[in-house]
Amino acid sequence: MKEPNDVILKTAAKIAAIIILTFSIHLFLSGHHNPGGGFIGGLAFVAAVVLLYLVHGIEKVQRNIPVNFKKIAGLGVLISVFTGVKGMMDGHPFLNQTFGIVDLPILGKTETATAVLFDVGVALAVIGASLTIILSISDDR
Amino acid sequence: MIEWILFFSLFFLALSILAIIYRLVVGPTAPGRVQALEALGINLIAGVAIFSVWLRSTAFFEVILLFGILSFIGTVALTRYIERGIVIERKQSD
Numbered sequence: 001m002k003e004p005n006d007v008i009l010k011t012a013a014k015i016a017a018i019i020i021l022t023f024s025i026h027l028f029l030s031g032h033h034n035p036g037g038g039f040i041g042g043l044a045f046v047a048a049v050v051l052l053y054l055v056h057g058i059e060k061v062q063r064n065i066p067v068n069f070k071k072i073a074g075l076g077v078l079i080s081v082f083t084g085v086k087g088m089m090d091g092h093p094f095l096n097q098t099f100g101i102v103d104l105p106i107l108g109k110t111e112t113a114t115a116v117l118f119d120v121g122v123a124l125a126v127i128g129a130s131l132t133i134i135l136s137i138s139d140d141r
Numbered sequence: 142m143i144e145w146i147l148f149f150s151l152f153f154l155a156l157s158i159l160a161i162i163y164r165l166v167v168g169p170t171a172p173g174r175v176q177a178l179e180a181l182g183i184n185l186i187a188g189v190a191i192f193s194v195w196l197r198s199t200a201f202f203e204v205i206l207l208f209g210i211l212s213f214i215g216t217v218a219l220t221r222y223i224e225r226g227i228v229i230e231r232k233q234s235d
Contacts, residue, residue, distance in 0.1 A: 009217065020210050027203070035203065044207065051214050054221060057230045138229040 006055070013055040020048035031119055032111075038119035042126030049127075050134060058135070069135070073128025080121030083114065147195045154188050175219045182212030 028041030052061050087096030099113035161184065164177040186208050193201040222228050 016210075016213065023203075023206060023210070035200075040207075044210070047210055047214055051217070053229050054214070054217055057232055059232050135229070138227070139231075 010055055013051055017048050017051055020044060020051065024048065028119065028123060032113060032115060038122030039126055041119075042123035043130065045123070045127055046130040046134075049131060053135075053138075069128045069131040071128070073125050073132065076121045076124025076126070076128060078121070079124065080118055083118045083121065144195065147191050150191055151188060154184055154191070158184050158188075171223055175216065175223065178219070179212060179216045182208060182215075186212075 024041050024044030024047075027036040027044055028038060029036070031037030031041065049061075049065075084095040088094055095118070097113060097115045097118075099111055099115075101109055102112050104110045158181065161177050161181045165174055165181065168174045168177060186205050189201050189204055189208070193199065193205075218228050
């Protein structure tokens with residue numbers, strides 16, 4: 001069998017991965033008032049990483065991103081549950097949230113909410129779980 | 142006037158989606174089905190774009206971008222499966 005030549009795919013994937021990662025960050029940050037959020041931002045991130053896995057193979061990507069995705073999923077669930085329990089410590093209900101207007105250096109007056117921390121946990125859990133599932137299914141050994 | 146144009150383009154897009162679904166279900170070969178899936182994605186993107194022109198809204202642009210990304214990755218994965226038999230290879234030759 002002759003060696004397949006996928007230089008077009010490799011060149012396109014370099015640009016597409018950058019676009020998808022930027023779009024996933026945009027989706028994650030717009031999640032409080034607009035459509036988006038941790039879940040769909042994490043799924044877009046997973047799409048970019050899966051594209052890298054498709055193009056470069058498992059070994060090369062795991063050499064460059066040496067992360068155990070099962071631990072990422074566990075860390076995300078831990079962060080989410082902790083942000084829920086933190087409200088209970090002060091006598092509020094579970095998953096109680098608050099927000100405030102703070103002055104950030106570049107962005108100016110920005111509304112920051114504690115729901116973002118919960119969303120970080122959701123995004124990490126989605127990334128870890130989806131990548132673990134996809135890599136387990138696609139394993140050909 | 143413009144609303145009639147948009148309506149008719151949506152109508153013909155629906156017709157072409159029906160033809161694509163016929164090719165997707167009946168289609169005798171696997172590469173034909175992959176091509177039909179890609180064309181289905183393109184047609185859905187066009188439908189969403191025409192709909193957002195009709196509503197004069199920019200709220201659906203993220204849907205278009207996400208649909209394009211997922212369609213691209215799905216096509217890459219399916220063609221990789223047809224060409225080499227597995228989707229994600231363990232070791233890739235450079």
